Amino acid sequence: MGTSSAEREAMARALALAATPGVPFGPNPRVGCVLLDDDGRVVAEGLHRGAGTAHAEVDALSQVDDALLRQGLTAVVTLEPCDHTGRTGPCSEALLTAGVRRVVHALPDPTEAAGGGARRLREAGVEVECGLMAEEATRLNRGWLHGLRHGRPFVTWKLATSLDGRSAAADGTSRWVSNAASRRDTHRLRGLADVMMAGTGTVLTDGPRLNVRDEHDRPLPRQAQPLRVVVGERPLPGDAAVLDDSAATWVTGTRDLSAVLTTLFEQGRREVFLEGGPTLAGAFLAAGLVDEVVAYVAPLLIGDGIPAAQGLPFTSITDALRLDVLDVTTIGAAPETDVRLTMRPHEKEA
Structure with a gap:
């Protein structure tokens, strides 16, 4: 019919x-x-x-x-x-x-x-x-469907990078690689997940809050916030921003990514938004645990600096992880126009 x-x-x-x-x-x-x-x-x-x-x-x-x-x-x-x-x-x-x-x-x-x-x-x-x-x-319902097939949450890695692939300058400064419009867009994407994740290194160095905020930089109500998850073995100081009362936080105390994702899945969590930490990003990528990549590429060159991901096990171009581009969108007005790339790891033929 x-x-x-x-x-x-x-x-x-x-x-x-x-x-x-x-x-x-x-x-x-x-x-x-x-x-x-x-x-x-x-x-x-x-x-x-x-x-x-x-x-x-x-x-x-x-x-x-x-x-x-x-x-x-x-x-x-x-x-x-x-x-x-x-x-x-x-x-x-x-x-x-x-x-x-x-x-x-x-x-x-x-x-x-x-x-x-x-x-x-x-x-x-x-x-x-x-x-x-x-x-x-x-x-x-991609998180729900992905969980049925794989028994773990769907993981989106978000990064903000310069044109030469740096997430921060050589002196460690990174505020701000992406423009204000991209940062607002990031909060929109955070709100679509039920887990916000970063590594202890990023939390200790940058002091992020890892919550969802509105256009006036005010946190959304606690019940609308994703669970904040900090992966790593180093303890956090009691006054860390990620431990404030704007959202619930789990400090895992481990670097075992599979164990962390299994626990989150058992808790009913289906969408992880991975943001913050080239070491943690590299570990997720190396383990094949990234399902989508959202990259905000700024039109600037930083030079020597911190790469967006570290510790990747690739030594040859033939070993490189290739991504399929799903969407390309410009965000913000000149002269601070970023390009947002949404990608998925390319599935190799059997």
């Missing part, structure tokens, strides 16, 4: 609902739902607000009166309705009970426990379409 323009607009809205700021991250996917009538008008919206709360479909259905339900609605959902009973009942059953006649979802649920909702709906006579805005839905 295909999907309509109203359903596409509804899916875009459902994705926006799923990404609502302040909704806690965790081991569950982020899901939004929009209900449409026969004329393509929105009659209700819903979203999942975290473990134990109503699923997006049930949240939306709870806002519709019986008269509308009797007409038979279309549910537009970012993820296949679940077909299992956990803390809440199956969304497939809720949709059938409500008399929904058509379901459009972006992604199939890949989990053995919750998958199968689409099949159950079809068997009951409901029209089901899958794949609308699948790319956008995948990006929304």
